[in-house]
Structure formats: C-alpha cells, structure tokens
Amino acid sequence: MKINASNKRIQGLSLVELLLSAVLGMVIILGLVTLYLSSQKSSRTQDAITDMEANARIALSSLRQTIEHAGYPSIYNVPLEKPFHSAMDGNIDITATCRGGSQKLVNLSSIKTKVTKDNGANDSIVVKYLSDNENDANHELIRDCTGTKVVPECSADPINGMYNSMDAVVYNAFYINSENSLVCEGSANVTPQVIAEGITNIQFLYGVNTKSGMSYLNATQLETSKAWENVISVQVAILVRSSKDVLKQNEGRYFVLLDQKISKNDKRIYRVYMTTINLPNRNRGVI
Numbered sequence: 001m002k003i004n005a006s007n008k009r010i011q012g013l014s015l016v017e018l019l020l021s022a023v024l025g026m027v028i029i030l031g032l033v034t035l036y037l038s039s040q041k042s043s044r045t046q047d048a049i050t051d052m053e054a055n056a057r058i059a060l061s062s063l064r065q066t067i068e069h070a071g072y073p074s075i076y077n078v079p080l081e082k083p084f085h086s087a088m089d090g091n092i093d094i095t096a097t098c099r100g101g102s103q104k105l106v107n108l109s110s111i112k113t114k115v116t117k118d119n120g121a122n123d124s125i126v127v128k129y130l131s132d133n134e135n136d137a138n139h140e141l142i143r144d145c146t147g148t149k150v151v152p153e154c155s156a157d158p159i160n161g162m163y164n165s166m167d168a169v170v171y172n173a174f175y176i177n178s179e180n181s182l183v184c185e186g187s188a189n190v191t192p193q194v195i196a197e198g199i200t201n202i203q204f205l206y207g208v209n210t211k212s213g214m215s216y217l218n219a220t221q222l223e224t225s226k227a228w229e230n231v232i233s234v235q236v237a238i239l240v241r242s243s244k245d246v247l248k249q250n251e252g253r254y255f256v257l258l259d260q261k262i263s264k265n266d267k268r269i270y271r272v273y274m275t276t277i278n279l280p281n282r283n284r285g286v287i
Contacts (some may be wrong), residue, residue, distance in 0.1 A: 045269065047107045068086060070128065072129035073281065084231070094109055107189060123219065125204050126171055181199060202238050
C-alpha cells in the first residue's frame, strides 16, 4: 500500500516550544500583576493625597475665616487694642456675666489658659474680636470659630449688650491636639471642636509694618517688643499627613514651616500648605 506523499504527518509541539510558551505566559502574567499592583499603589497614593488636600482646605479655610476678623470692633466701632490674646494678658476671665446676669461671656472653661504663643513645632493662636447683636439688622459678626452664636446680651451693643462694650470680647483658640487634629475653642461654645484631622504641625508668623517695610515676626518677638497692636497680617503654615501608611518603609524627611524645620520618619505621606491672611480691621486703622 502506497502512502500518498502529499499527506504530511501532523506533529505536536516540541518540549522546547512548550517551555518557551510557558515562560512567555508567566512573563505576561507577571507583567499584568506588576501593572495591577502599581496601579493599586498609585490609587492608594492618590486617594491619600486627595484626603490630605481636603483636610488642608478645611483647616486653612477655617483659620482664615476667623483670623481675618481679628480686631473686629463690631458695627458699634468699639476700640479693641489687641487682635490677639497673649501671655502678657494673663488668663481669660471665664467668670464674667453679660447684661442681666443670666448669661456668661465665656462658656468654655478650658479656654481660660489659652494664649497666642510659639510652642516648638506646634504654635497656638487666640483671635479676639467683638460681637454684634444678632437682633440688629446691620449685624455682621455674631459667632465664634465653632459657629456658635454669641447671645445679644453678651454683644458689644451699648444698649442691649455688655454693660461695658469693651468687655464684649469673643475668644477663638486654635491649636493641634494629641491626635493630630486642628482644634478650635470658641468662648461661646461649651466644648472644643475638631476642625480638621491629619494636621500634625502648625506655625504662625505675624506681619508688622516697619520703616523698612513689612516684617514677619513670631509670637515671642512680638511679646518681647509689645507690638501686637501693630499686626496687620498673619502667615499660616500647616503640615498635613496621610491617614494611613502609604510608603513601603520608613522614610526620613525634613519640612520647613515658616521659621521651623520639622523632621518625620515613618511610612506616611506629608504635604506643606501655606497661606497669608490680611487683617482688614487693622489695615483700616480701627484699633
């Protein structure tokens, strides 16, 4: 029986070809896994940065909203010499009562010892302004930094507010707590309020007009020179960190916040955010 030469025997893949195919498949799978893991890492990093930016916006917006009112004399134009409460002013009076005696001017006892000062890597600031009477149709400012209203009896209204309008001071203290959150204590509220999380450090410098131009001083320098009444702007710098570890291993880094150099060594991501806040009530010469 003759075998037709045109009928070729069908051959399978050789061992070498099978091995090459397997290796190629493993390379492709490894590449896909690497790409997936890289994408996941990139996604985690981006999510962390997005959260950090949101916390930074909230923190700086809240600080700006309060600090820009420093020295506000109320619509009754009552003189307020200093826009910030410092150590030379002593403790805040938490016993004073308002018109009629049924309301307290300061409802938060823990604010008593708060002052504007340099505190290493974490400064604190206490903003002062006067409150309008919310029943006055022209009122502009009636709340503290927590959003709590100042009752009319405690306002600077010379007729319906404090018996001495110059005593109608609203205090607003900002600082970083042990849980790395920006906290506000407003004198009209009864409890401290967390403003933004993930804020590890905060620094303030204060702009003062001098003969040679604008000069930015820290709280210690202002306290020594007794120049608080000359402050017309405030620089704020915050260091914000991710809520979870993102890096593969601890990484040592340095960050400059205004006049302070701060070191970190962990797996978190950090970002520095800064802003300058003008004080319109001081710039227009109402003191």
